[in-house]
Amino acid sequence: MNYILNANEMKMYDRDTSERIGIPSMVLMERASLGVVESLKEQNLKPDRILVVAGMGNNGGDGLAVGRLLAEKGTEVTFYIAGNPDKVTPEMRRQLLILENSGFSIQRKLELAEYDMVVDALFGIGLSRNVEGEYLELIREINNFGKRGALILSLDIPSGVCADTGRILGMAVRADITVTFAYAKRGHFLYPGREYTGKLVVKNIGVTEKSFIKGRPGAFCYEKKDLQGLLPKRSPWGNKGTFGKVLLVAGSHDMCGACILCGKSILRTGAGMVKIITPACNRTILQEAFPEAMLYTFEDRPEPEKIQKSLDWADVVVAGPGLSTGDISGELMEYLLKDKRCPMVIDADGLNLLAARRELFRLAKERGGKKLIITPHPGELVRLLKTDREEYGTDREKLVSELAGELCCVVAAKDAATLVVEAGREEIYINTSGNDGMATAGSGDVLAGITGGLLAQGMDSFRCACLSVYLHGLAGEEASAGKGRYGMTASDIVEAIPTVMTLRDEDFLRCQKTPSKKI
Numbered sequence: 001m002n003y004i005l006n007a008n009e010m011k012m013y014d015r016d017t018s019e020r021i022g023i024p025s026m027v028l029m030e031r032a033s034l035g036v037v038e039s040l041k042e043q044n045l046k047p048d049r050i051l052v053v054a055g056m057g058n059n060g061g062d063g064l065a066v067g068r069l070l071a072e073k074g075t076e077v078t079f080y081i082a083g084n085p086d087k088v089t090p091e092m093r094r095q096l097l098i099l100e101n102s103g104f105s106i107q108r109k110l111e112l113a114e115y116d117m118v119v120d121a122l123f124g125i126g127l128s129r130n131v132e133g134e135y136l137e138l139i140r141e142i143n144n145f146g147k148r149g150a151l152i153l154s155l156d157i158p159s160g161v162c163a164d165t166g167r168i169l170g171m172a173v174r175a176d177i178t179v180t181f182a183y184a185k186r187g188h189f190l191y192p193g194r195e196y197t198g199k200l201v202v203k204n205i206g207v208t209e210k211s212f213i214k215g216r217p218g219a220f221c222y223e224k225k226d227l228q229g230l231l232p233k234r235s236p237w238g239n240k241g242t243f244g245k246v247l248l249v250a251g252s253h254d255m256c257g258a259c260i261l262c263g264k265s266i267l268r269t270g271a272g273m274v275k276i277i278t279p280a281c282n283r284t285i286l287q288e289a290f291p292e293a294m295l296y297t298f299e300d301r302p303e304p305e306k307i308q309k310s311l312d313w314a315d316v317v318v319a320g321p322g323l324s325t326g327d328i329s330g331e332l333m334e335y336l337l338k339d340k341r342c343p344m345v346i347d348a349d350g351l352n353l354l355a356a357r358r359e360l361f362r363l364a365k366e367r368g369g370k371k372l373i374i375t376p377h378p379g380e381l382v383r384l385l386k387t388d389r390e391e392y393g394t395d396r397e398k399l400v401s402e403l404a405g406e407l408c409c410v411v412a413a414k415d416a417a418t419l420v421v422e423a424g425r426e427e428i429y430i431n432t433s434g435n436d437g438m439a440t441a442g443s444g445d446v447l448a449g450i451t452g453g454l455l456a457q458g459m460d461s462f463r464c465a466c467l468s469v470y471l472h473g474l475a476g477e478e479a480s481a482g483k484g485r486y487g488m489t490a491s492d493i494v495e496a497i498p499t500v501m502t503l504r505d506e507d508f509l510r511c512q513k514t515p516s517k518k519i
């Protein structure tokens with residue numbers, strides 16, 4: 001598990017590290033700059049000629065220090081500073097003095113020469129508004145250097161990217177590499193910031209959890225090393241019943257694939273049994289393509305007694321993939337929502353039904369008790385919230401939290417960087433696994449299946465949603481490693497689930513003993 005910070009949190013922890021713990025901010029700055037040089041070495045990058053573009057804040061100070069350290073190693077460095085000298089920070093002033101005392105000259109006019117690398121140290125987490133005028137031109141010029149072949153190295157965050165939201169404030173540097181300090185920032189992962197960040201490297205500078213004096217950060221992500229502590233425990237004496245029984249209500253005429261992708265993902269994640277309720281037209285294909293599933297297929301409309309029997313059997317319900325939004329589906333959803341015993345995962349048309357029929361939305365709300373996980377993509381979320389894409393783009397986190405609060409549930413808001421938010425919980429999960437190959441038909445059905453499979457193994461809803469999203473992304477990475485991002489399909493993601501959940505025997509045994517992580 002790692003933290004993802006916003007600008008205020010980072011500033012607070014920087015300040016507490018200097019003022020309360022006592023590591024001077026010049027020491028932090030020197031460590032940050034040494035970290036950048038170290039990271040270039042790790043990536044075997046040895047630029048001969050570089051340009052440092054520095055602003056008047058501490059991000060600029062980092063840039064001057066990086067240039068100085070590289071010059072010590074023989075790199076030819078051109079230093080350029082921009083901005084109002086009245087705004088210079090004490091640390092930046094000190095860096096300017098060190099350069100002056102060391103005999104370096106500092107340009108105020110940009111030299112349009114050939115450089116191997118441009119160090120972008122214009123703005124870091126102190127960017128507070130849209131960039132304009134001179135800064136806009138500079139950012140355009142840095143990007144032009146990039147187009148002409150120079151490597152663009154951004155310090156902390158590409159200048160112009162909002163550290164809190166990933167939004168572009170006017171214009172932003174398109175970095176090839178971003179070296180950030182202490183912890184990743186939200187803007188590195190939230191789109192479009194993610195596209196501008198390039199390869200992200202995080203360097204420790206001495207700001208650690210000991211600096212969380214005033215509280216922990218509000219967002220976190222999982223890392224591969226966490227899996228051992230996160231996967232549900234398996235009893236050696238367990239049977240298919242004890243590993244969880246999932247009732248999948250999915251599929252409609254011409255929509256059978258969603259049942260298969262979702263159902264297989266449930267079993268691939270470790271649940272013991274799956275029963276599918278779907279129209280009779282899907283029976284033959286399901287029996288051939290997915291023989292592990294039990295079925296209740298119906299001709300015109302499902303019989304209430306049989307639905308109830310299936311509900312009584314199940315530990316968890318997954319509803320919605322390929323379901324369609326007709327009246328029969330609406331009736332089915334009503335039955336499912338009225339039965340408040342089983343935790344439920346709702347996806348796709350299940351969510352569209354909730355959005356279209358307020359009665360169903362009310363029933364979902366009444367379930368309460370956080371026994372509901374919903375997995376909307378942006379279109380579904382916008383429909384549920386009765387808002388538009390523009391508003392969704394301006395403050396996604398706020399809207400997702402509102403929806404979680406209204407339905408008293410866990411929302412996994414799917415997107416390139418999926419957010420998981422639980423009603424009443426301040427901390428959010430930001431997913432960092434996965435890639436663009438996952439933007440393929442049926443990928444969402446796989447996530448719904450993974451979520452149902454983990455929930456059926458007894459996980460708490462929030463942790464289950466976070467882990468599902470993370471595993472789904474890892475399985476996507478695994479699928480793209482085999483098939484490539486162009487050609488991979490949702491079925492490849494399903495097939496990759498076991499690989500990413502496989503622990504070496506010794507890790508598996510340790511996993512059974514490790515207490516489950518609290519977050």
Ligand SMILES: NC(=O)C1=CN([C@@H]2O[C@H](COP(=O)(O)OP(=O)(O)OC[C@H]3O[C@@H](n4cnc5c(N)ncnc54)[C@H](OP(=O)(O)O)[C@@H]3O)[C@@H](O)[C@H]2O)[C@@H](O)CC1
Nearest residue numbers: 014028029057058059123124125126127128129130131156
């Ligand atoms: N503190 C520490 O211990 C450590 C900090 N570290 C480094 O410090 C960085 C944060 O430094 P920082 O807070 O000085 O902010 P920074 O990003 O350099 O810019 C602020 C300046 O930009 C200006 N400005 C803002 N927006 C603007 C706009 N649109 N257009 C024009 N101007 C604009 C703003 O002016 P103002 O808003 O006051 O008008 C101010 O002058 C951090 O990212 C990391 O790299 C590391 O060394 C590790 C240790």
Ligand SMILES: [K+]
Nearest residue numbers: 120123157159
């Ligand atoms: K920067």
